[in-house]
Every structure is written in structure tokens, then in C-alpha cells.
Amino acid sequence: MEHAKLCFALCSRFTGSSLGPTSLDMDGFALGRNLANVAAAAVREGCVGETLAAALAQAQLAVAGDVECRRVLEIIARDEAEHSLLAWRFVQWALQSGQAGVREAVSSAFREVRCRPLRAVARTSAPRVWNHFGRLTSDQERDVVREAWAVVIEPALAALLDSAGGTSEASHVRASVPSPRKPSRRGRCPGSPNIDSTG
Numbered sequence: 001m002e003h004a005k006l007c008f009a010l011c012s013r014f015t016g017s018s019l020g021p022t023s024l025d026m027d028g029f030a031l032g033r034n035l036a037n038v039a040a041a042a043v044r045e046g047c048v049g050e051t052l053a054a055a056l057a058q059a060q061l062a063v064a065g066d067v068e069c070r071r072v073l074e075i076i077a078r079d080e081a082e083h084s085l086l087a088w089r090f091v092q093w094a095l096q097s098g099q100a101g102v103r104e105a106v107s108s109a110f111r112e113v114r115c116r117p118l119r120a121v122a123r124t125s126a127p128r129v130w131n132h133f134g135r136l137t138s139d140q141e142r143d144v145v146r147e148a149w150a151v152v153i154e155p156a157l158a159a160l161l162d163s164a165g166g167t168s169e170a171s172h173v174r175a176s177v178p179s180p181r182k183p184s185r186r187g188r189c190p191g192s193p194n195i196d197s198t199g
């Protein structure tokens with residue numbers, strides 16, 4: 001909620017008019033009661049989504065020069081990292097619970113989200129201006145996402161599965177997750193990691 005307020009404040013500044021949210025549509029939203037399903041959702045939205053959100057916010061902060069944008073990005077990067085950590089801890093707990101179907105759901109969710117296409121990023125003819133105000137170009141976003149998968153998500157996934165037992169399965173999952181730097185030639189997964197990071 002705080003992130004939304006901060007971002008609307010920036011939007012209001014750039015547009016010169018007061019902008020804010022409307023009512024939130026909660027149709028179709030329901031908390032799952034099955035631990036396997038909840039763990040899979042935590043993988044998609046937390047372990048991956050929040051981790052990428054944190055990495056992107058940190059990269060945006062690194063290139064931003066505008067004082068107000070930097071202040072907002074510092075808050076977002078810190079908060080997203082905390083959200084990500086919470087998700088990884090929850091999934092670890094879910095795996096260690098030993099409940100039926102959790103390992104399979106977690107592994108499947110990682111493979112699924114890894115193969116989603118890249119988020120569309122508007123192109124700009126003024127990348128320096130975008131960077132100054134905390135925006136990344138599409139190439140910069142792609143690099144950040146690949147780095148986050150290679151350096152954070154895949155190693156953390158491996159450690160998570162290993163710590164919960166079943167080393168052979170962990171190896172299988174790692175092998176089945178396409179490398180972000182070596183796209184699949186068979187087209188099963190185009191090698192474009194998901195960066196749909198709503199945070």
C-alpha cells in the first residue's frame with residue numbers, strides 16, 4: 001500500500017495533476033486452503049516475483065539521479081527484499097512440513113514461472129532521462145532479470161530443495177530449469193525469464 005502511495009505521488013508530480021487509486025477489484029480472489037497450492041503461489045508471487053522486484057528496484061536505484069525517485073526506490077528495494085525473504089522462508093517451512101504434494105507443487109511452480117515471457121517494457125529514445133528518473137530500458141531489465149535468476153533464484157531453489165531432503169529431485173529440478181544465458185533450442189521454454197514482478 002505504501003509503495004502505491006509513493007508511486008502515485010511521483011505520477012502526480014510528473015503529470016501535474018493529483019492521481020490516486022480507485023477501488024480494488026477483489027473478484028475471484030480467494031485464499032487457498034491446500035498447503036501445496038499456497039506454496040506454489042508463494043513460489044510464483046514471492047520467491048520469484050518479489051525477488052525480481054527487489055533486484056529491479058535495486059538496479060533502478062543504482063541508475064537514478066532524481067532525489068525523490070531515489071527516496072522512493074530505496075524504500076521499495078528494501079521492502080521487496082523483505083517480502084522475498086518471507087516467501088522463501090514460508091516455502092522452506094512448507095517443504096519441511098512433509099505434507100503430500102508440496103514438493104511437486106513447488107518444483108512445478110518454479111518451472112512454470114521460469115518459462116513465462118519477459119514483461120513488455122516500453123522503448124525509449126532517451127535512456128539517460130529514463131535512468132535519471134529511475135526507469136530501466138528493456139535491455140537493462142533483461143540483464144537484471146537474468147542475473148537475478150542465475151545468482152539468486154536458482155541457487156536459492158537448489159539450496160531450498162536440498163535442505164528439505166531429496167537431493168536427487170533437487171538435481172532433477174535444477175537440470176530442468178533452463179539457464180537464462182542458454183535458451184532451450186527445442187522451444188519448450190524460450191529462455192526468456194519472467195519479470196512480471198508486481199511486488
Ligand SMILES: [Fe+2]
Binds near residue numbers: 053080199
Ligand atoms: Fe512486495
